[in-house]
Amino acid sequence: MFKQLILILRSALFYVGYVLATIVMSFIFILLFPLMPPRRRHGFAAAWCKSILGWLRLSCGVNYEITGTDNLLEQPAVYLSNHQSSWETLLFYTLIFPISPILKMELLKIPFWGWALRLLKPIAIDRSKPREAARSLLLQGEQRLKEGNSI
Template structure:
C-alpha cells in the first residue's frame, strides 16, 4: 500500500467512524418521533449513501449495477454472501425498506445497536442455528405480506 493510499484509507475510516457516531447519536433523539419509513430513510438510507460516497471519494470504489431491470418491484428476499461491510451499505441504501438479519448482540452496541433496533431488524441467536432459521422464516414471511 502506498503512502497516499494509507492516508486516504485513514481519512476514510476516520470520517466513517465519526459520521456513524454522529448519525447514530442524532438518530437516537430524532428517529423515535418519525413514522417507520421516514425513520428508516433517516437512519439507514441517508447514512449508507454517505458511507458509499466516502468509499467512492476516498477509496475510489465505483459501483455499476447490471441487471437492475430484473429487480422486482414487489417485496422480495435479497440474499447476499456477506463478504464485507460494503454490501451492507449498498443494499441498505438502494433497497427500501429493507429488514436486515443480524446477530442479536449487535443491538447492544452503544449508539449503533440502539439506532439499528429502531429499524426493527430480524435479530437472531447465532448460538442456536435451528431456532434462528425458524425465526428468520417466520419474521421474513410476516414482512413479505
C-alpha cells in the same frame, strides 16, 4: 512503498470520517427515529448509507457499477447475497426500500449504532443457536414481509 503509504492514509481518512459520521448520525437517529414512521426511518438510513458510500468513493477511490436493477421488485421480496463485507449492506439500503437485513444479534448491542439499528427493525438472529435462529428467521421474516419490507 509510497503507494502503500497513500493507501494506508486514505483508509485511515475513510475510517475517521466513517466513525465520526456514524456517532453523529446514531445520536440523531436515536432521537428522531421514535418520532418517525418506519418508511421515513428507512429513508434516513438509506441517505446515511449513500453518504458513507460517497465518502468511500471520495476518500478511497472505490467505484462500482450496478447492473440488473430492473430485476428488483416493487413489492417486498427476499434478496440473497454472498456476504463479503459491510459494503453490500450499505448498498442494499440504497437500492431496496424498505429493507430489513438479517444480522447477528450482537450488532444490536453496540452502543449508539446498535441502538439506532434496532429502530430499523432488522431480523436479528442468535448464530450460536442455529435451530432457534432458523425458526426466528422464518417468523421475523414473514412479519417483515407483511409489514412491507424486503429482506
